[in-house]
Amino acid sequence: MLRSILASLVLVTPLVGQEPTPKAERRSFSHREHGEARQDDYSWLKQRDDPAVRKYLVAENSYTGAYFKPLKPLYTTLLKELRSRVVDEDVSVPVQRGAYLYYEKYVAGSEYETLCRKKVADGVEEIMLDFNQRAKGHQVFLGGGASVSPDDRLLAWKENHDGTDVYTLHFLELATGKLLPDEVQGTAFHMGPVWGNDNRTLFYTTPDDTQRSYRVMRHVLGTAAKADVVVYEEADRQFDVRISPTKDRKYLMIESGSTNTTETRVVPLDRPGEPAVVLIPRKAGIRHNVAHREGRWYSVSNLGGTNGCLLTAVDADGKLGDWEELWPYEEKLALQWVDAFASHIVVGARNQGVPGVFLLDPETKDKVKDHRWVPAPVEGGSLDSDDTPDYHATAQRVMYTSYVTPFTVADLNLADGTMKVLKQKKVPSGFDPAKYVVEKVEAKAADGVVVPVWLVRRKDLPLDGSAGLVLDGYGSYGSCSDPWFDAGALSLLDRGVTVATAQVRGGGEFGRTWYEAGRVLKKEVTFTDYIACAKRLVELKYTSPSSLCAYGASAGGLIMGYVMNQAPELFRAVVADVPFVDALNTQFDPSIPLVTGEYEEWGNPEDRAVFDVMRRYVPYENVKPQVFPSLYVTTGWNDPRVAYWEPAKWVAKIRAVHQGKNPVLLETNFDAGHGGATGRYAQLEDVARRYAFILRELGKEN
Structure with missing residues (x-):
């Protein structure tokens, strides 16, 4: 039945064991760069407005749903466990700003936080804004950037209802709870807004057509948004702009930055109408x-x-x-x-x-x-x-x-x-740290560099290679992958599955030098480091290839795709959330969000040296006939950071050449962007499915 659902779509690559659909109906596209031809049989999936594309993704969801159907008891149990670890009534630690203490709280059953404050003098709580009320009627809600005016009278915040990185700015009079008529649409998701010290001027950023934050705008309350003034516009598409106040509130800082270079401008917050002045001019590489x-x-x-x-x-x-x-x-x-x-x-x-x-x-x-x-x-x-x-x-x-x-x-x-x-x-359901042990393992990379792996496991697990293990990897943008407490992961740990994090190069765990060692022309080091970590864990008998699962999200999806191609025999299963797997085609298209700003991260493939390196490691380019591990992939229809078609194309290409029987699953959330479900309880459903897949593939579904 499942195969008939997929096979009935003329544009779908059928399941393993069936012949591909006619090439004429696949609308393949041939790229030619640097004198070389590249065939892309699944480029038609980029056509968002084509009904066949959505029909294909819906069919994939049905296929994935059928995989999970017999796992309903496990999923239900996992969801109950995850839910039992959520603090229903929760309050953040208050932060003092002037005469008030500001904090957020969750009430029982609420998906989103409520913004609150109380005067230091009397401690009487004041509800500023309930995001649950703002979220009513919306499948997706993202709220943030809350900023109170220096005189404590007005609240500005941003919200989004489609999962993209474009937000609308709203204003509230706190004493009356009245929404001000001022509304600014099309603001960027970066931090901000920032108030001027006059309590009526507010700075924010806006995105260009690729959702790059490129303009700093000034809005004066009581005036139309169309009258807002451009304070600074960044013309270089490799740079974006961010704003923040100095802690002493003397200046608004406008930082224009790329991966390698920054430039800083300032506006005095006491005189917010003044033009921005260059404080630190840009100098390449500084x-x-x-x-x-x-x-x-x-x-x-x-x-x-x-x-x-x-x-x-x-x-x-x-x-x-x-x-x-x-x-x-x-x-x-x-x-x-x-x-x-x-x-x-x-x-x-x-x-x-x-x-x-x-x-x-x-x-x-x-x-x-x-x-x-x-x-x-x-x-x-x-x-x-x-x-x-x-x-x-x-x-x-x-x-x-x-x-x-x-x-x-x-x-x-x-x-x-x-x-x-x-x-x-x-952890409402209870947590005993004495049941677990945290360890550090050192793996030796191909070039002799020592790469750390941190892991946590149940103390009573035998080190005989029989235990399941999930190895997380990211290694991009200089981000640090430090171990963190995940109450949800107890559902894996308590079932005898070890959780580990590989601190591969391309991350920032040892500073900028660690990052520089794994980007642009050296990017493949990130992936080979991860494989070295996996092999070391097997060598030390923390796990075995039949019990090892790989996990990566977003840029970490590059690692997942690489190991699927280069070391499929090392892993039992792979989970890739919103994976960046079609990087070469994406980096050739500067109209796609983030591309120009990330030439210094991945490189610009118009450069032949970059093209050669990317073509060697990019997952989509290197899919070949072989037996693949079990694969579960997620994506968001409105994702601006990793477009839905990247995971969709990748899965289609893998399924077409897969020589084994391991499942290859794709799940598209049509109401979400890069982060998936937005409510705190709704997010648990995503986690429960991921864990059900891992446990099923490890033979621990019972």
Whole structure:
């Protein structure tokens, strides 16, 4: 029955064992680049408005649904387990801004948060905005960017109803709960908006036709959005723009950046109508992350070395003096960002792979008197800064977690580096960390570089190769894949499945040097690192090829596609969420979102050297007849970051040449974008299906 459903579509590549549909009806497309021809039999799937495309994806959903139908009891059990670990009534740790404490809360049964505040003086709660009310009538709801005016009277926020990266900006009068008539459509998803200190001017960014954030706009309350003024427009399509206020609220910072280069402009927030002035001009290959304090600028920059040094310069009303080296370059230290309080400088860093922060106490002449290193308080975990808007605060708000440490919010004392835990996430159904063990394994890459793998497993699991294991991989954009606590993963751990994370090159775990070693012409290293990690886990008998599952999402999908092609025998199953698997065709098309801005990440294949490298590793290009592991792929119809057709084309091509009987599944969410379902309970359904697939393929569905 399932095969007849798919075979009845004239444009569908049938299931294994059937002849392909007539080529004339497949509408194949031949590419010719650098004098070489490339055949793309599934390019027709890009035709979003063609009814046959949606019909094909619906049929794929039916096929996938039939796979999951006998797993309904397992799915139901998993969903119940996942649901039992959600804190129904939850409140975030309040953050002080002026006279108010701001926080978010979930009420029982609600999918989305409610934005609240209370006065420090009396503690009476005030409901600012209930996103659940805003989400009514919408299948998809994304709300964020909430920003309260400096005088505490007005709330600005952004929301989206289709899963894309384009939002509408709204305004609310908090005292009355009245929506203001001002409404700005077509804003970018990046952080912001930012209020001017006059409480009536607001800055935001807008996207171009590829959803690149390229304009900074100024809106004055009470005026029509069409009258909004362009503050800055970025013409270089490899750059995008982001905005933020300095902590002391002296300046709006406009950062125009590419992967390799940044440029900073400023507007005085006391005079928000003034034009933006260049603070740090762009210089190819030079990056700055800046903060402002007491008449000086501070920058974590690569001027002194790849992994960053700390610089300072005098601020003369938005004009920059000469940079002075405040903290010289040290190869083992990867400085990542800087924040400035009235009394201290905070620098986020990786110290030989360990995440943490340095606390610096400047003297009156701004020479560093000392610096204190505060690492993540849990081994094999993460430490990140949290919102701390008060310039005169004596503590930096931080978050940390590990495989066995639920998300913890703490205040880090700026003077002595001590931490005061404010809240740790609860697991209502119970959680005993003593049942599990966290370990670090070191794999040796093909070039001899040591690549870390962190894993968590049940203590009583025998190390005889029999255990199932899910290996996560990402390794792009310099992002750090630090282990984190996932209450949902207990459903795997308690069934004897180990969870692991490979910290492959292309990520940022050891700073910019680790990232540089796995991008553009060196990108294939990311994938071979992952394979080396998988082989090491098998060698040490944490698992075996018959029990090893690969998982990757978005850019991590490149890893999934690579191992499907190059090492299919090493994995029992692969899960690829919204995978970036048709990168070569995508990077040839600058009209697609993100492409031009990522030439410095993947490369521009118009360059022959880049073309040759990408053609060698891109998953879609390298699918060949062989036996593939079981595969479960998800995509979103409205995904602007990895278009739905990339996973769809990939699955179709694999199924056409698959020589085994392992299932190849594609599931399209027609109401979602890159992040899938948006509600906190709805997201659990996605997780339950993923886990049901993994457990079924590992033979643990009962």
